[in-house]
Amino acid sequence: KNEVEQSPQNLTAQEGEFITINCSYSVGISALHWLQQHPGGGIVSLFMLSSGKKKHGRLIATINIQEKHSSLHITASHPRDSAVYICAVRDTGNQFYFGTGTSLTVIP
Amino acid sequence: DSGVTQTPKHLITATGQRVTLRCSPRSGDLSVYWYQQSLDQGLQFLIQYYNGEERAKGNILERFSAQQFPDLHSELNLSSLELGDSALYFCASSVGGLNYEQYFGPGTRLTVT
Numbered sequence: 001k002n003e004v005e006q007s008p009q010n011l012t013a014q015e016g017e018f019i020t021i022n023c024s025y026s027v028g029i030s031a032l033h034w035l036q037q038h039p040g041g042g043i044v045s046l047f048m049l050s051s052g053k054k055k056h057g058r059l060i061a062t063i064n065i066q067e068k069h070s071s072l073h074i075t076a077s078h079p080r081d082s083a084v085y086i087c088a089v090r091d092t093g094n095q096f097y098f099g100t101g102t103s104l105t106v107i108p
Numbered sequence: 109d110s111g112v113t114q115t116p117k118h119l120i121t122a123t124g125q126r127v128t129l130r131c132s133p134r135s136g137d138l139s140v141y142w143y144q145q146s147l148d149q150g151l152q153f154l155i156q157y158y159n160g161e162e163r164a165k166g167n168i169l170e171r172f173s174a175q176q177f178p179d180l181h182s183e184l185n186l187s188s189l190e191l192g193d194s195a196l197y198f199c200a201s202s203v204g205g206l207n208y209e210q211y212f213g214p215g216t217r218l219t220v221t
Contacts, residue, residue: 031207043198043212044110086151094164094206096153 003027006087006099013106019074021102023087026068030094034061034072035086037101046072046085077106111135112201112213120219126187129216133180133201139163140182141202141210142174146195157182158205189220 005024013019023032034046047054047061049070054061058077063070074081087099111134121127133140142154144167153166157176168174171189176182186193196215202208 033210035212041196041217042214043200045200045210045212048209088151090206094156095166098151098153100150 002100003091003097004087004089004099006085006102008102009100010103011105013077013104015078015106015108017077017106019077019081019104019106021072021085021087021104023070023072023099024068025070025087025089025097027089027091027097029065029068029089030092031090032063032070033088033090034070035088037084037086039083043086074104077104079106079108082106110211110213112137112199112211114197114199114213114216116216117214118217118219120221121189122221123189123191125189125220126185127189127218129184129186129197129199129218131182131184131199131201131213133182133199134203134211137201137203137211138180139202139205139208139210140176140180141200142168142182142184143198143200144195145198145215146192149195154184156206163205186218191220194218194220 036044058075060073084101086101113132138159141156145151154168156164174184198215199213200210
């Protein structure tokens with residue numbers, strides 16, 4: 001049983017497209033994280049949120065606590081957005097659970 | 109560059125051996141987190157320290173131990189290594205506790221042969 005489920009597993013988009021990655025979780029959470037992992041392996045934390053919506057540049061993250069669902073949106077996608085996007089939650093007992101990631105490829 | 113450093117970058121060792129991975133957090137960060145990423149298990153949270161004290165514990169095996177020193181750097185010790193311990197080990201740091209954004213180091217790739 002996976003506490004965090006992401007969809008889709010793989011995503012290919014044309015440059016400029018609007019992209020949505022979804023994350024559903026089954027535990028009560030204190031916070032949800034969106035991480036980006038580039039092909040070289042490095043991880044960058046994109047967002048940490050516990051309610052509502054956050055925006056950084058072309059990236060937007062939303063969370064619906066009642067529905068236990070979060071989405072990561074990328075507007076005007078670019079080839080440099082190609083990476084694996086990982087959803088992670090921290091539950092109320094301070095345990096972390098990770099999704100298996102969404103592999104995004106943006107084609108020029 | 110996140111400001112978090114990890115050494116070594118790569119480590120190859122044999123089963124049964126013991127290794128130490130080192131992490132230096134960003135200047136001013138008090139928390140250090142350790143994660144393991146393997147092909148079959150994905151990312152897993154191991155342990156968190158805040159200002160020298162253990163604050164949260166995840167799926168850390170008994171063969172593994174960690175500590176955070178007074179200068180805030182941290183070490184993860186892995187002993188009696190098994191083939192399944194081969195993975196990327198990431199360290200992250202944050203200025204405060206669990207409610208603060210984490211900054212990840214580049215990782216240490218451990219290969220157990």
